[in-house]
Amino acid sequence: MSLRSSERYRSSEQDRLFKRLRRTLVSSLIAAPVALSLSFSTTAQANSEWPTAEVNTTGLAVTDDTVKVGILHSLSGTMAISETGSVEAETLAIEQINEMGGVLGRQIEIILEDGASDWPTFADRSRKLLRQDNVAAVFGAWTSASRKAILPVFERENGMLFYPTFYEGLEQSPNVVYTGQEATQQILAGIDWAWNEKGARSFYLIGSDYIWPRTSMKIARIHIEDVLGGEVVGEDYYALGHTSFGSAINRIRLRRPDMIFHAVVGGSNVAWHRQLNAAGINGESQNVLAISVTEDEVLGIGGENVEGFYSAMKYFQSLDNENNQAFVQAFKERWGEDSVIGDVTQAAYLGPWIWKEAVERAGSFDIDKIREHLPGIEITTAPEGYVKVHPNHHLWSYTRIGKWNGDGQAEVVWESPEMIEPNPFPEGYQ
Amino acid sequence: MNAKLDFLDGRNGLVSLLVLAALILIVFPLAMGVDQLNLTGRFLSFSFVAVGLVLCWGYGGILSLGQGIFFGIGGYCMAMFLKLEASTPEATAIQTTPGIPDFMDWNRLTELPWFWVPFHSLTFTLLAILVLPAAFAYLMGIAMFKRRVSGVYFAIITQALVVILTILLVAQQGFTGGANGITDLRTLKGWSINTDEALVTLYFITAVLLLAVIVLGKWLLHTKFGRILIAMRDREDRVRFSGYDVANFKAFAFCIAATFSAIGGAMFTLQEGFMSPSLIGIIPSIEFVIFAAVGGRLSLIGAVYGALAIGFLRIAFAEAYPQLWLFLMGTVFIVVVLFLPMAWPGSTRNMRLGRAAC
Numbered sequence: 001m002s003l004r005s006s007e008r009y010r011s012s013e014q015d016r017l018f019k020r021l022r023r024t025l026v027s028s029l030i031a032a033p034v035a036l037s038l039s040f041s042t043t044a045q046a047n048s049e050w051p052t053a054e055v056n057t058t059g060l061a062v063t064d065d066t067v068k069v070g071i072l073h074s075l076s077g078t079m080a081i082s083e084t085g086s087v088e089a090e091t092l093a094i095e096q097i098n099e100m101g102g103v104l105g106r107q108i109e110i111i112l113e114d115g116a117s118d119w120p121t122f123a124d125r126s127r128k129l130l131r132q133d134n135v136a137a138v139f140g141a142w143t144s145a146s147r148k149a150i151l152p153v154f155e156r157e158n159g160m161l162f163y164p165t166f167y168e169g170l171e172q173s174p175n176v177v178y179t180g181q182e183a184t185q186q187i188l189a190g191i192d193w194a195w196n197e198k199g200a201r202s203f204y205l206i207g208s209d210y211i212w213p214r215t216s217m218k219i220a221r222i223h224i225e226d227v228l229g230g231e232v233v234g235e236d237y238y239a240l241g242h243t244s245f246g247s248a249i250n251r252i253r254l255r256r257p258d259m260i261f262h263a264v265v266g267g268s269n270v271a272w273h274r275q276l277n278a279a280g281i282n283g284e285s286q287n288v289l290a291i292s293v294t295e296d297e298v299l300g301i302g303g304e305n306v307e308g309f310y311s312a313m314k315y316f317q318s319l320d321n322e323n324n325q326a327f328v329q330a331f332k333e334r335w336g337e338d339s340v341i342g343d344v345t346q347a348a349y350l351g352p353w354i355w356k357e358a359v360e361r362a363g364s365f366d367i368d369k370i371r372e373h374l375p376g377i378e379i380t381t382a383p384e385g386y387v388k389v390h391p392n393h394h395l396w397s398y399t400r401i402g403k404w405n406g407d408g409q410a411e412v413v414w415e416s417p418e419m420i421e422p423n424p425f426p427e428g429y430q
Numbered sequence: 431m432n433a434k435l436d437f438l439d440g441r442n443g444l445v446s447l448l449v450l451a452a453l454i455l456i457v458f459p460l461a462m463g464v465d466q467l468n469l470t471g472r473f474l475s476f477s478f479v480a481v482g483l484v485l486c487w488g489y490g491g492i493l494s495l496g497q498g499i500f501f502g503i504g505g506y507c508m509a510m511f512l513k514l515e516a517s518t519p520e521a522t523a524i525q526t527t528p529g530i531p532d533f534m535d536w537n538r539l540t541e542l543p544w545f546w547v548p549f550h551s552l553t554f555t556l557l558a559i560l561v562l563p564a565a566f567a568y569l570m571g572i573a574m575f576k577r578r579v580s581g582v583y584f585a586i587i588t589q590a591l592v593v594i595l596t597i598l599l600v601a602q603q604g605f606t607g608g609a610n611g612i613t614d615l616r617t618l619k620g621w622s623i624n625t626d627e628a629l630v631t632l633y634f635i636t637a638v639l640l641l642a643v644i645v646l647g648k649w650l651l652h653t654k655f656g657r658i659l660i661a662m663r664d665r666e667d668r669v670r671f672s673g674y675d676v677a678n679f680k681a682f683a684f685c686i687a688a689t690f691s692a693i694g695g696a697m698f699t700l701q702e703g704f705m706s707p708s709l710i711g712i713i714p715s716i717e718f719v720i721f722a723a724v725g726g727r728l729s730l731i732g733a734v735y736g737a738l739a740i741g742f743l744r745i746a747f748a749e750a751y752p753q754l755w756l757f758l759m760g761t762v763f764i765v766v767v768l769f770l771p772m773a774w775p776g777s778t779r780n781m782r783l784g785r786a787a788c
Contacts, residue, residue, distance in 0.1 A: 075752055075753050076753070076755075076756045077756070112752050112753075113748075113752055114748060114752040114753065114755065114756075116748075116755075116756060118708055119610075119611065119704070119706050119708050120702060120704075120706075120708070120709060121748075123702065123703070123704070124469065124745075125748070127465060128465070128749070131465050132465065143609075144610055145609050145610040145611065145706065145708075148610045148611075148613040148614070148704070149610075149611075149613060149704055149706070151613070151614065152613070152614055152615075152616070152624065152703050152704075156624050168536070170532075170536060209600070209601060209603070209608075210600070210603060210608050210609050210610075211533065211536060211537075211603065211608060211609075211610060214536070214537060214603070215536055218536075218538065239597065239600065239601055240600070240609065425524060
């Protein structure tokens with residue numbers, strides 16, 4: 001671990017030096033012709049090494065010096081607030097890759113499409129990206145519903161989707177790379193932590209009412225009751241957007257669980273945390289572990305309302321490593337000092353890098369060839385640390401427990417000792 | 431001209447029907463690639479709803495902001511059939527309970543709910559698409575029209591029912607697929623609905639059904655029922671005093687509109703490959719009304735043009751301005767509602783037909 005990480009830091013240091021060098025080169029007038037001839041020569045070299053006819057045998061939008069990719073998120077509608085971070089991260093990654101010389105000597109061009117928080121629109125736009133624009137890859141989708149809507153399109157048209165959100169699992173498509181965690185990667189280690197470190201024996205499960213929380217709680221309950229031998233003292237679901245948690249909070253006060261384990265999402269989160277606080281349930285009096293609260297959510301909830309609560313994620317903005325410091329700095333430079341970076345935003349950032357690596361390994365943009373080279377891809381410069389693609393198209397990842405402080409950032413208090421193998425169809429948990 | 435075809439409004443009516451038929455059966459298929467044709471096919475399936483609205487709103491004065499309910503019933507019935515076909519025990523072997531739709535398994539259901547069982551049969555499904563929405567519309571209609579609920583109150587209640595239906599669909603996700611909807615539909619009686627040939631075939635089926643629905647609508651308007659419909663819209667009390675049961679006639683018009691919508695919903699599901707609550711909620715329901723308004727609410731054929739125009743505009747905006755297009759669409763809607771309450775084809779005909787609906 002330590003050897004690998006020191007190597008990793010050195011390479012990222014070089015990258016950054018190189019970038020800084022390039023930037024000064026390009027920005028100075030005198031050097032402009034030099035930079036121009038430099039980039040020309042690399043393109044020419046790349047193209048003789050990677051002729052378009054060879055790297056693209058399936059009619060993708062690849063020319064001698066460009067390759068088109070799609071970004072498909074909700075830019076409008078209710079999901080826009082959540083998906084904007086992903087668009088920003090994916091754009092940043094692509095710009096950084098372009099700055100480093102692109103992929104197989106080709107600059108990446110982004111075609112941005114709006115899914116408009118509307119699942120049929122997502123399907124339409126993905127059809128357009130794959131059939132009309134012939135993009136080489138698509139980075140996008142956020143909710144499970146939008147992914148489910150576009151999945152048949154990607155499978156039929158043989159596209160490649162990089163999907164950033166932590167999700168319920170129960171899916172494994174040859175046409176999707178899941179850069180977020182599937183359910184077990186967040187839940188099992190999180191509950192083990194609560195059991196071992198917090199001595200929690202009784203759990204209260206609560207979530208918004210849709211597929212991801214329900215699947216997550218199913219896995220949580222089986223793990224608590226059957227594997228650990230603990231007790232689940234309550235399990236509640238509330239409709240998306242629900243804002244009145246009084247009855248659940250009353251039951252919680254009555255049953256006094258050692259740990260509240262929750263997956264409340266979106267706007268409900270604000271009401272849920274404020275009402276918890278109003279009822280005197282706070283970080284000092286009660287252990288609360290969330291699998292749905294990232295820096296982005298805390299921005300809405302208000303740092304003071306989650307102070308002392310915990311989240312189980314693979315990434316926190318406060319992660320203390322050089323990759324992450326560089327990433328946070330670059331992100332803020334590009335998108336503003338005020339931006340916060342949540343778990344999904346970081347996972348979205350990984351998509352273009354994994355795709356680049358796969359294309360370079362395959363020496364081709366063809367989807368079928370990329371797919372062969374996906375398993376085993378390692379990204380050593382990932383903000384979350386080292387990342388590796390599993391043959392099931394999910395990533396190995398650590399589970400980390402963050403404790404929220406009052407200013408909207410989390411302090412990582414625990415990290416799983418090993419990377420957790422992605423297992424979208426966990427046997428015994430279904 | 432053949433007297434039997436009088437209901438097509440003479441030569442002009444026949445010509446405009448033939449123009450529409452030529453456009454959707456010949457021009458579009460020749461001019462468009464499969465994708466665009468598929469997209470157009472889905473706009474055409476929306477126009478079933480708009481045609482229904484012209485009948486019950488334009489002619490009958492019954493403004494329903496809840497046509498998504500019926501579009502949804504049609505769409506979900508078809509989706510349930512297709513989902514059951516896709517959920518063979520072999521295809522779902524990985525589940526705890528193989529042979530039931532995937533989302534049921536995720537929600538810990540261990541057997542198929544009773545109301546899903548009949549949807550194994552295509553005949554039942556097709557009948558359900560025609561009968562269920564009509565039955566539901568009849569109940570809604572009778573319940574409200576007998577109490578003389580009309581105008582804006584009726585519109586608000588239909589809107590509320592749409593909300594109730596979407597909440598029900600989302601909350602009962604074990605039975606309905608929840609917010610994700612019913613997804614990953616692949617075959618109809620073994621015939622893959624995703625191939626290019628299938629999409630073209632489905633387009634033509636949609637187009638022909640739509641023309642049939644329009645002809646049926648025109649015929650209905652030409653009968654005594656049509657005259658009573660207009661009379662009720664303009665002077666409901668006089669019709670009542672003349673001895674007609676206004677509530678029943680209104681309910682009938684509402685049922686016809688509902689069935690038309692459901693046919694559109696079913697064709698939509700076949701062409702889209704999935705069905706979800708977001709397609710039937712408040713926003714789609716209001717959009718249906720806008721389609722009818724843009725086409726001139728008194729023209730069955732205009733409703734189709736309305737749906738197509740808004741559909742194409744939406745695509746053009748979305749592609750040109752991915753970050754602004756919703757605002758542009760919103761502006762169009764506002765302009766339509768404010769400045770074109772009768773739209774263009776409607777305005778002349780409207781003078782002929784007397785007072786406007788409101």
